[in-house]
Amino acid sequence: MxxxxxxxxxxxxxxxxxxxxxxxxxxxxxxxxxxxxxxxxxxxxxxxxxxxxxxxxxxxxxxxxxxxxxxxxxxxxxxxxxxxxxxxxxxGAAPAPKADPVPEKAEAASKADAVPAKTAAAPAASSGDRVKASPLARRLAEAKGIDLASVTGTGTNGRIVKADIEGAKPGAAAPAAAPAASPAATAPAAAVPAPVAAAAQDFGIPHEVVKLSGMRKTIARRLTESKQQVPHIYLTVDIQLDKLLKLRGELNAGLESRKVKLSVNDLLIKALGVALEQVPECNVQFAGDQMLQFKRADISVAVSIPGGLITPIVTDAAGKGVASISTAMKDLATRAKDGKLKPEEYQGGTASLSNMGMFGIKQFEAVINPPQAMIMAIGAGEKRPYIVDDSVQIATVMSATGSFDHRAIDGADGARLMQAFKQLIENPIGLLA
Structure with missing residues (x-):
């Protein structure tokens, strides 16, 4: 069977x-x-x-x-x-799902994309079907006077796309839009709000409609929920990096034979893991009428990939050696960019770290990644006037900002975590203990 x-x-x-x-x-x-x-x-x-x-x-x-x-x-x-x-x-009778159903509804709900009325020459349309075309293809067809019913679509499931319109010859102007849409066509749209698209057209701004990927939709939904539902509190400290940079150079010299090269980020992951163990009140998760208190620090590390962001997890960051963290992070980042991570490698984590120092960003406030309760935002290390041994000297300093879920973490506990993180980086030999 x-x-x-x-x-x-x-x-x-x-x-x-x-x-x-x-x-x-x-x-x-x-x-x-x-x-x-x-x-x-x-x-x-x-x-x-x-x-x-x-x-x-x-x-x-x-x-x-x-x-x-x-x-x-x-x-x-x-x-x-x-x-x-x-x-x-x-x-054979099992119907295959239509590709991209949401945009189809969105198009039907938009006035600009109203379905052209069909005559007896188009029996498929008169039977309740509609021409499948992208919003951009519809606008191009209207501008060129091309009847969509006469165009053969080469997109998914016969959908008419931009290339089809560009290759078609202008003909009779498309018929006027149908005066009323069916109940199914008036379903709420999940695409770009109509006023935004209308504004671009009204001002004659050249543009192209870019369809949201599944990843971008998820990012938009989760970050919106985070800012709407999680009361953020932000705490910032300046941290001197000179001792950490010196230790990194010495460690890399010793690890050269093992072909391991530590990054500053590897050491920061270790520092955050240890700091969370020292201040367990911040290694938590808000869960309605209860709190989850984690016994291990699993650090989600933000990695930029084409089309979005993903957060592979370094498990037990406090318990791992810095060389192990470096090796694991390189492997995770490579597979993240190739789209080859397993779900358990990017789902979960007890806290996050996001480093934008490589872009020269001095300071920023990161959005918490639910259901986690904190994220550490790392700015660029730069030469600044800094008080060293009661005198003003030039030191390499970075700003770090912790974003905390105030439902789960009190400001005083967040401040203790930031203090522990700062002390570990300014006295980095403790990271090797």
């Missing part, structure tokens, strides 16, 4: 994903453990393995399809000895 392959939940919070690439084709024989497809979530691209053995009878969701809900049947697999054609026919 044939079996279905469903869109997997590759993380506890995953609700939908993009079927980025099929690694098999119809007619291929697969065994348990064989790679079937690459699934793109909001944070990473992961490989999906086969559980059953058999022959791929039919692929129901084409690669590149977005917004595929978890549990959606994406393929049919025929068992050994089963008629493949029969299995494929049996699964």
């Amino acid at each position: 044939s079996k279905t392959i469903q869109m997997p939940a590759l993380s506890p919070t995953m609700e939908e994903g993009t079927l980025a690439k099929w690694l098999v084709k119809e007619g291929d024989t697969v065994s348990s453990g064989d790679l079937l497809a690459e699934i793109e979530t909001d944070k990473a691209t992961m490989e999906f393995e086969a559980v059953d053995e058999g022959v791929i009878a039919k692929i129901l969701v084409s690669e590149g399809s977005e917004g595929v809900k978890v549990g959606t049947v994406i393929a049919i697999i025929a068992e050994e000895g089963e008629d493949v054609a029969a299995a494929a026919a049996g699964g």
Whole structure:
């Protein structure tokens, strides 16, 4: 009997994903453990393995399809000895999910994207279907006088895109927009607010509509929730780096034979982990009517990747040696940029560290990454006048700002953490103990 392959939940919070690439084709024989497809979530691209053995009878969701809900049947697999054609026919009735359903609703809700009325020459449209086209393609078609009904779409599921309009010949002007939209078409849109798009058009500003990736949607949602729901308190300290930089140079000289090169960030990760152990009141999580008090400091480190940000986790940062932290961080950062992190490598963590010093940023206030209760924002180390041994000298100084969830962490406890962090960096030999 044939079996279905469903869109997997590759993380506890995953609700939908993009079927980025099929690694098999119809007619291929697969065994348990064989790679079937690459699934793109909001944070990473992961490989999906086969559980059953058999022959791929039919692929129901084409690669590149977005917004595929978890549990959606994406393929049919025929068992050994089963008629493949029969299995494929049996699964043919299962409708493949439409790619990118949210933008379609958004387009229907926008006046600028109203669906052109169709005449008897377009039977598909008169039966309730609509022309699928991106907002940019619609505007280009209107400007060039091209009837969308006469254009063949080359995008996902036949969607008309910019390239199709540019390659089409101008014809009769598109018919006037339908006077009323169907109830389904008036669903609330989740795209860019209409006033923003309208303002760009009203002023004649050249622009292009850029579709939000799953990662960017998640970042927007989570950061909005954080600022709306988490009462932030910010505490800043200036920290002298000269001793830390000297120690780093000495350690790197000793680690050269092991091909390990410590960064300042590696030492800061260690310092934050130790500081959280020294001030456990800050290594917590607010959970409604209770508090989670963590016994280990797992540090989420912000890493910039194409299209967004991800926070791979250095587990037990206080217990690891600085060389181990450096090796782990290099591996995590490389795989993060390749989209190859496992969910458990970027989900969780008890606190975060974000370093923008490499961009010359002197100081900033980072947004807390829920459900965590604090994040440390690191600015650039720079030469400044600084009091050393009761005299003004030139020292290498950086500013560090802690953002704390005031529901879980009192200002005094946050100040103690900042003090412990500062002392560890200014007296870095303690990091090696």
